[in-house]
Amino acid sequence: MIKSYIKIAWRNLRRNKAYAFINITGLSLGIASSILIFILIDYHLSFDDFHKNSDRIYRVVTEWHDETIDRSAAVPQPLGKALRNDFTFGEKVARSVSFHNPLITLPNEKEIKKFAEKDGVAFTEPEFFDIFNFPLIKGNKKTVLVQLNEAIVTQKIAQKYWGTDDVIGKVIRLDNRISFTITGVLKDLPPNTDQKQQIYLSYKNIIEYASQQRENNWGGVNSESKCYLLLKPSVPVSVANANFKQMVNKYYTGRDQKVWMFKLQPLADIHFNTDFDAFVDKKYLWALFFIGVFLIVTACVNFINLATAQALNRAKEIGVRKVLGSMPRQLFWQFIAETTIITLVADALAYVIAWLVLPLINQLFQSQMQFNNELLPLFLVVMTVIVVFLSGSYPGVILARFQPIEALKSKLSQKNIGGFSLRRILVVTQFAISQVLIIGTIVIVSQIHYSKTSDLGFDKQAIITLPIPNDDNGKMKTLHNRLGQLNGVKDISLCYQPPAANSNSTTDIYFNNRPEAEHWGINIKAGDDHYLSTFDIKLVAGRNILPADTTSEFLVNETFVKKLGLKSPDEVIGKKLSVNGKTISGLIVGVVKDFYNYSFHSEISPICIMPNTNYYSNYALKLSGSNFKASLTNAEKLWNETYPDELYDYKFLDDQIAEFYEMDDVLMKLVEGFAAIAIIIGCLGLYGLVSFMALRKTKEIGVRKVLGADVGNILWLFGKEFSRLLIIAFVIAAPVAWWAMTNYLKDYQYKITIGPSIFILSILSTFIIAAVTVGYRSMLSARANPVKSLRSE
Structure with missing residues (x-):
């Protein structure tokens, strides 16, 4: 039976190549987008979840409570020492102070090599590696970074500098000021960690490199001075946070005792909390999740539109099969088999598309996402089942309900295939989603342009910065x-x-x-x-x-x-x-x-x-x-x-300022890409609906042409229907997009206003796209010979 379903389904698809092509294209784009979004979301949710006792790892952060609440992911440098000496709720406490783009030289080599380390270096206390699970492959974990002038490096750095992991005893020099001896080699850091430094130096050298003042200054916070803590299992976070009040009372006086506040930030929160130094806001991951859902829904809508548009053409086939004894459930599963074949082909094509696009996404995010995700096969299976039944169930039920006598006599009407209202609703849904994404793209592009071109109160053009070594x-x-x-x-x-x-x-x-x-x-x-x-x-x-x-x-x-x-x-x-x-x-x-x-x-x-x-x-x-x-x-x-x-390395100031908006640029490109996909899928849906209308209005078009209607009149016959649908879609999309973009702009203190021009541009662009799509298919119908049109009825 199953073999018969597949064989008949394959024959039908080969006979309707355009129908199969449009459906496979739409589904493959939607599924490919969903695969990429799944990999991206799973990657970011996995950050730093590999550490042992990750649920007990916290970072100490600073808050200043006054007219407003200001926050910093950093703390005064002496805090970690006080936390270790004055309190007992921390099983391990470690301070880390990082510096960006330092010069690293290899003074003891035959030829002195120079490296500018983009990921920087971190002066770190030994307990850091008791808190975080970054294993040593060489060296003694109990003694590394205990003494002055010690350093540990990752395998990646060891290979980069010396071409081997056997580097114990090698010497590196920081900014031509302090020499450090390698006493350990770390296993390469996994890509899903927010700890990016590849070189760790003894914290005892921080005074020599920076200053004694910072080490004793409770009144200042350097943005790179961090403190991490492994909380004892028996201590609730609320108790630990309450103890910080005692620290404030001890080391601050007067009004500062009310203003300064410290608290613990969970490790799992570091990657997402934009109040501090998060890489990405979780709400953007949710936004991507819903975009993925919407793209799958729009692709399934296309399938339903095209399938129901083809239903009348298959009426006699269904009538014959029913006369020969086919049951409604057999006809239903026959259509599900066709849908399954289309979806499986779309799955394969989507996988290839996602595989080809993922390196571009990695380049965009400067990440290392991979396809060897353990959950990806399960995701594809679930996605396939959902798409098959979401796309195939309604058309399958409609076809299975055809009355054989009416089907064989070609007396089936619009009412027999579910009415045109459903397809109107589906197209409105598609273009409402597309217009939300279009409006979102316009707002994001406008905000980034505003940020990059507004008067900053200083001149940024033609200025370079050179570091003083x-x-x-x-x-x-x-x-x-x-x-x-x-x-x-x-x-x-x-x-x-x-x-x-x-x-x-x-x-x-x-x-x-x-x-x-x-x-x-x-x-x-x-x-x-x-x-x-x-x-x-x-x-x-x-x-x-x-x-x-x-x-x-x-x-x-x-x-x-x-x-x-x-x-x-x-x-x-x-x-x-x-x-x-x-x-x-x-x-x-x-x-x-x-x-x-x-x-x-x-x-x-x-x-x-x-x-x-x-x-x-x-x-x-x-x-x-x-x-x-x-x-x-x-x-x-x-x-x-x-x-x-030293290493000569300059930067243009306008490039440095552009780095402020790197994540905004990434978001913009993602939304632009998914908006384009939504528009393509929506255009395929429009094409399907126009095909259905052309089939339904064949006789009407022929009569109108015989009575003297020109091509323009026929085109308007289609155009007025879709104009109404697009306006309805816009009315739905505009408030949704306004709400979403208003929330997006809340992340900016200085921002654009979402004015009428943004919505006008959105509706105009949508009309132009729809006009091209509808116009092509409508023109074919308008130019058809009316004699053939009337004879076909």
Whole structure:
């Protein structure tokens, strides 16, 4: 019986190649999209779930409670030590401070090699590897990173530097300042972990590399200073969080005791919590899940449309089979067999499409997702069963219900195959989904364009940053002067970071000799007297800072003045300001116009700009003219003469700012891709419905043409029907898209307004796409010979 079903189904599909092609195309696109979405969601849900006792691993995070709640994934550096010494709820506690893009050299090799490590390095306490399951393949776990100047590296780094895993005793040098001996080799980190550093250094060297001040400063938080904890099994999280209040009371005074707060963040929450430094928001995974569901639904809708459009053509076949004794259930399963064949072919094609596209998705996400997912076969089986019965059940029931006498006499009407209303509903559903995705794409593209092209309050064009390799002030100033004399260099500044940067330092603030710190932090930006002119930052009050090596003067921004509750910027001029636990003090000499110091996702912070050679880590060069290449070549020559042991590596500021919106770009490309697929599937659905209408209106079209109707009249006969459907779809889609995109824009502090133009553009684009699809099939019917049309009836 099953063999007979398959044989007849195969014959029917070969006889209706266009029908089979459209269905297979639509289903394969929908299933391929669902496969990719499944792999992507499963990949992100698996982050850091491989650690032993992962349910007891937490990261300590910081919150500042005042007018608003500000959060940071980092903590003051001394917190981990206090947590270990003062409390007992942590079975293991480990601090880790990471630094990005350091220079690593191999000093003991025949030829000195230089590497700029994009993933950075981390100064880490030994307990870090008791908390996290990153196994050593060489070295003694009990002794690694215990002593000064020790390092462990991954297999990947060992192979990259020396071409072998046998590297115990090898020496690496960090930024030409500190040498470390390799005492262990880690198994390569799995791709599904948020710990990206491949080189781990003894935490005891952090004071030598950074500063003693940071190690004892409770008032400042460096964005890369993290603390991890393995909670004892018998201790509830609520009890541990309550104990942090005692720590705040011990190490803070006055108002700070009410403002500062620490709490535990579960390991499973780190990858998704955008209040801190999450890679992806879970709501976007949910959005992708529903997009996958919608694409499968629209593909199944196509199948139903085309199957019912073909139903009248198969009426005599069904009548003959019923006369010969076929039961309704046999006819139903016969159609299910046809649907199964189509779906299995679509599965195979979808698998190939997904396999070809996955490397592009990996490149987009900078991930390492693979097809060897244990759950993927089960997902495909479940998906196939759902698609088969979702697509095939309704047409199968309709065909099985045909009355044999009416079928053989060709007296079946529209009512016998379920009415046209259902197909209207299905097409409206398809294009409502398509229009939601189109509106979403327009909003996301508009927001990203707004973020990248808006006035940031400073100039980002034609500016490059060059890292300052070491703390030799003599060399730093020499190169600064030589670079400033180059043709093509309009201005140059020594600074910590550009005005907007991922790496920021926020600390406490004491204003005008007040006994207590203000209840908000300030973003410190070290920069010399050319900082304003290089980045074209405007003064609104006072004057610029004078040339100096140490801090005696400050510039602050307008937000700083507003936070103090003062009405005029002039009111802060000449007032004393102390930051970084009162270790840095000076007078406020000027107020600058607000500029965006983070991405548009975050509010503008209170900022102070100060001269201090101890904090400078970059040269900022403003280039003039169009011959950037010559300027960069000359700058590289001077660099290599001054720092022959360093690696020359510059960045354009506008590229650095574009990195703020990498995930937004990824989301935009994904939504664009899935919107395109939804439109293609929707167009196939429209084609199916037009085919059905053309079949139903064959005699009507013939009569109209005999009575003098031209091609335009016939096209409008189809067009007016679909115009109504698309308008209904838009009415449904518009509020849904508005709600979804309003929630998306909540992630931005500075954003576009969802205005009428976005919805007008969406409906127009949908009408154009639909017109092309409907117009082609309608034209075939409109140009058909009316004599043949009437004779066919």
